[in-house]
Amino acid sequence: MATINIRRDVADPFYRYKMEKLQSKIEGKGNGIKSVIVNLPSIATSLARPPIYVVKYFGFELGAQTNTGDNDRWIINGAHEASKLQDLLDGFITRFVLCKECHNPETDLTISKDQNIIRNCKACGQRTMVDARLKLSSYILKNPPKKEGKEKRDKKEKKKSRAAGNGEEGKEASNSEEEGNKNGNGGLVTGSNNLDQYKAEAGSDDEFSRHIREAAKDITADGTADGGFTIDTSEKAMKERQRNELTSAVEKLTMGDDEDDEEGAGSSSFDTFATWFEAQGDKPSDVDDIEIWKKLSELGLDQKHKTLQVLPQCMFDENIVKQIAPRAGLLKKLINKTDRHEKAFLGGIERLVGKSFPALIPSMPTILHQIYENEIVSEEAILKWGEKPSKRYVDTATSKKVKGASASFLTWLKEADDEEDSEEEEEDDE
Ligand SMILES: [Zn+2]
Incomplete structure (x- = not known):
């Protein structure tokens, strides 16, 4: 199956982080028309996020009902083209996956004591906050990521990043344009909408x-x-x-x-x-x-x-x-x-x-x-x-x-x- 860069604004064919291109099938008709995201589980795995977060995000963005993925069938009510969903996925990735600091996708989500959703970056070590105003943020707070999975993934990621000599795209703070240049971002793969969105996200302030x-x-x-x-x-x-x-x-x-000494x-x-x-x-x-x-x-x-x-x-x-x-x-x-x-x-x-x-x-x-x-x-x-x-x-x-x-x-x-x-x-x- 065709893979694409997780960050579609990075044109580098050797970019390490790939995911399957989103595939959807439109089924039914009239009021019952719906879109099945055929390979959502695979995409979600590449993003290290539960599929339900992704499908809920689509639902919120489209104002459409979604199902809960029985038998790994992930469905959004209404007819939605794969390309449209792929564009929306960029927003999900920017907001809930990429490290705000270095824009690396190797992050996991945790909920802080004060109920902020935090992206923990494996590449640069930064902990950056997800915008709490997003609808999916409320959903995530109510349905937090599972701990066990995270620990397992942590270990895996650690191993992986050690083997890879550790996140070279990540280290220093930079704005998104510099980041783009550094990565040799010649041509944008997708419409400029997405780039604008990236820029808006990277340039805008979090809560x-x-x-x-x-x-x-x-x-x-x-x-x-x-x-x-x-x-x-x-x-x-x-x-x-x-x-x-x-x-x-x-x-x-x-x-x-x-008396109340803290570890670390x-x-x-x-x-x-x-x-x-x-x-x-x-x-x-x-x-x-x-x-x-x-x-x-x-x-x-x-x-x-x-x-x-x-x-x-x-x-x-x-x-x-x-x-x-x-x-x-x-x-x-x-x-x-x-x-x-x-x-x-x-x-x-x-x-x-x-x-x-x-x-x-x-x-x-x-x-x-x-x-x-x-x-x-x-x-x-x-x-x-x-x-x-x-x-x-x-x-x-x-x-x-x-x-x-x-x-x-x-x-x-x-x-x-x-x-x-x-x-x-x-x-x-x-
Ligand atoms: Zn980072």
Whole structure:
């Protein structure tokens, strides 16, 4: 049977990733007319996705009923030409198969704790998010990929990629045009529609980046560290102090004095991250959220709560008040609303303000307000943090100062919380 490149925008006949050309048969007539995708199982296997995902995708795109593949007969109601379905398949591949980073099709899907669908790339190691707004995304969340199959495939893929000397089309970040050139993408096999779609997908932002930009748009902070006090040290001195704090924060993690130790988050990874971050530019804002996210994923730190303890030291400085909102998207992503992550983040803030920028202690209410307004940390977590001084992240005296300075905000929050209890929010369901 004729095979084609999984990425039809790659014309290279030696492209490693092939699949069968889609074949369909139109059966029946009138209201009962339907299209059978004869070789869907084979295509789905090549894409390492369950056939049901593919057929559901077609159904959503065409607004047509699909069956569930009894006896491996995959049917869409209505008459749909193979070429049309092949074009739609490109969209499925771009959205649910190709690594967003390197556009390699060797990925598998997992569901993250916060219900994002993640493509894990075997070639470049990136974990990229599937657009949650797509109808098939909701379907996948309700019908997640099976674990056993994934593990088996992992092993197989590992073997395969070792044998092949590992994903040469993958390594570095690039936009789709560069990618095309690199792959010697002379002529596009299919209509330009598909290329446009590829470009749109590759160039457009996923949910995550969209959030980040939205968050950046509505910065409400007045930008000043309020209270009218002056910062009494030179910028250089502050930088120095922050750097020392970062080092000791990392060292603290190294000593493993944390009762909730995490596997695989060795101090060296945090070290590497901190060093990398510093090398990116003079100002913390020089470092892009996406780059941070990529780096953390690469180092296996994107799920670790300790990461949230270290991050404030990296991404905030004396301008923290206006730096919080632009980072909200990334922070929310990393915090995932688990207690530990929230606690670690507030601890990191406590340390940054208490130790690196004590002149900012009076601004704690504003800082916490920013954290709260941007929904980075829940009110429960903030209130819990504020309950009493702790020597977990700083010495008790410093903790007392920082939390004492936060009192007005904590009181406000508590009152707001009590008020909200009476007005229940509706959950929308499907
Ligand atoms: Zn990749």
